[in-house]
Amino acid sequence: MELFRIPMRGSVLLWAILTQLLLCRNGVFAGNGTKACKLQDESASQRKVLERLEPLAGKNFSVTVKEEKENYRYVFQLCGDAGGVQKAGVIQQTDSQAKPTIVGSYTSTKAIGGSDWVMLIYHNGDNYDSHCNNEARKAIIMISCNKNKEGDLEVILEDRDRQSDCFYLFELDSSAVCPPVQSQLSAGSIILIIGFCLVAVYLIGGFLYQRLIVGAKGMEQFPNYAFWVEVGNLSADGCDFVCRSKNREEAPAYRGVTADALDEEPEERDDHLLPM
Numbered sequence: 001m002e003l004f005r006i007p008m009r010g011s012v013l014l015w016a017i018l019t020q021l022l023l024c025r026n027g028v029f030a031g032n033g034t035k036a037c038k039l040q041d042e043s044a045s046q047r048k049v050l051e052r053l054e055p056l057a058g059k060n061f062s063v064t065v066k067e068e069k070e071n072y073r074y075v076f077q078l079c080g081d082a083g084g085v086q087k088a089g090v091i092q093q094t095d096s097q098a099k100p101t102i103v104g105s106y107t108s109t110k111a112i113g114g115s116d117w118v119m120l121i122y123h124n125g126d127n128y129d130s131h132c133n134n135e136a137r138k139a140i141i142m143i144s145c146n147k148n149k150e151g152d153l154e155v156i157l158e159d160r161d162r163q164s165d166c167f168y169l170f171e172l173d174s175s176a177v178c179p180p181v182q183s184q185l186s187a188g189s190i191i192l193i194i195g196f197c198l199v200a201v202y203l204i205g206g207f208l209y210q211r212l213i214v215g216a217k218g219m220e221q222f223p224n225y226a227f228w229v230e231v232g233n234l235s236a237d238g239c240d241f242v243c244r245s246k247n248r249e250e251a252p253a254y255r256g257v258t259a260d261a262l263d264e265e266p267e268e269r270d271d272h273l274l275p276m
Contacts, residue, residue, distance in 0.1 A: 033057040037079035037109040040123065049113035053078055053120070053143065055176045061153040063170075070094050076141060076153055076170060078120070079106050089122040090139040090168070102126045103168050104139030116145035118177050132166035139168045146173035 034050040034057055056078045065072045073093045075083040082088045089106035104122025112119045125137030142156075156169040185193075206223020210216040219225060 032079070034079045036106065037111075038107045039109050039111070041110070046111045049111040049118055050079070050109075052113065053118060053174075053176055056143075056174060059151070061151055061172060063153040063155055065155050070096065074103070074153070074155060074168075074170070076139075076172070077106075079109075090125070090141070090170070101137070103137050113177070115179055116177060118143045128160065128166065131160040133163055135164060135166065137168065138166065139170065141170045141172060143172045143174055143177050145175065145178040147175045147178055149173045150175060 033054050036057075037050055039046050039050075058077070058080055060075055060077050060082060062073060062075045065074070071094065074090060075093070076090045077083075079089070082091045083093070083100060085091050085100055085102060087105050087107050088100075088102045089109070090103040091100040092103050093100045103125045105124045106122060108123035110121040110123070112121075120141040120143065122139040122141070123136065125139065127134050127136050150173065152173055154171045156171050158166075158168050160166045202223065207221055210221045210223060210225075222228065
């Protein structure tokens with residue numbers, strides 16, 4: 001029995017490896033994200049726009065549109081197989097159709113982006129039966145910034161009443177295309193905040209040290225109390241010297257008489273008291 005267990009284990013391992021390789025080939029296990037999209041005109045700018053949508057990769061977004069005779073269900077996936085249909089970026093399904101219709105393929109992609117929006121275009125869908133000169137279908141997905149609402153796919157219109165260049169227009173709200181929030185604080189504001197934090201740490205830490213370690217009471221709990229009192233006294237003296245003015249003496253009313261002469265007191269004479 002031991003001789004048969006080893007080949008069986010090897011066969012199971014071989015089947016597991018083959019299954020993973022098959023999944024990687026079909027794009028289910030690859031995990032390439034936006035790199036799986038093939039651009040019609042490869043450029044760094046379009047590739048950068050696709051990289052902004054990386055958080056949406058691998059997710060299916062669906063919406064159902066009810067009409068009089070039929071219900072149409074649309075499935076969109078960014079750079080992946082929508083609804084499991086290989087190479088389909090957007091598909092259309094109905095109850096009466098056994099096979100879904102490919103509206104657009106991510107193997108023929110075009111990406112245009114702005115500050116808070118991205119327009120994704122999937123070309124090379126299935127051909128129309130009796131519209132648009134039987135040209136290939138095309139899907140346009142307008143992804144707009146919305147920080148409060150995520151992942152709601154909407155069908156705006158299907159423009160097929162023309163001779164060429166028909167398209168399906170979809171709209172999707174996502175925070176992935178929102179611009180990064182920049183700090184509104186200036187350098188001066190940051191310095192003030194740091195300064196206030198340092199002052200708060202100094203006051204609270206000094207108060208706790210004076211009260212718990214030194215055992216101070218009353219105003220002496222204030223850190224470096226003697227130093228700040230001296231600073232206050234010096235500041236008051238400086239303010240008194242600079243800002244306050246003393247009363248000036250009035251000038252004498254008569255000419256020829258100085259203020260010094262008026263201030264002199266008459267010298268008392270006591271010579272007449274001496275014996276002759």
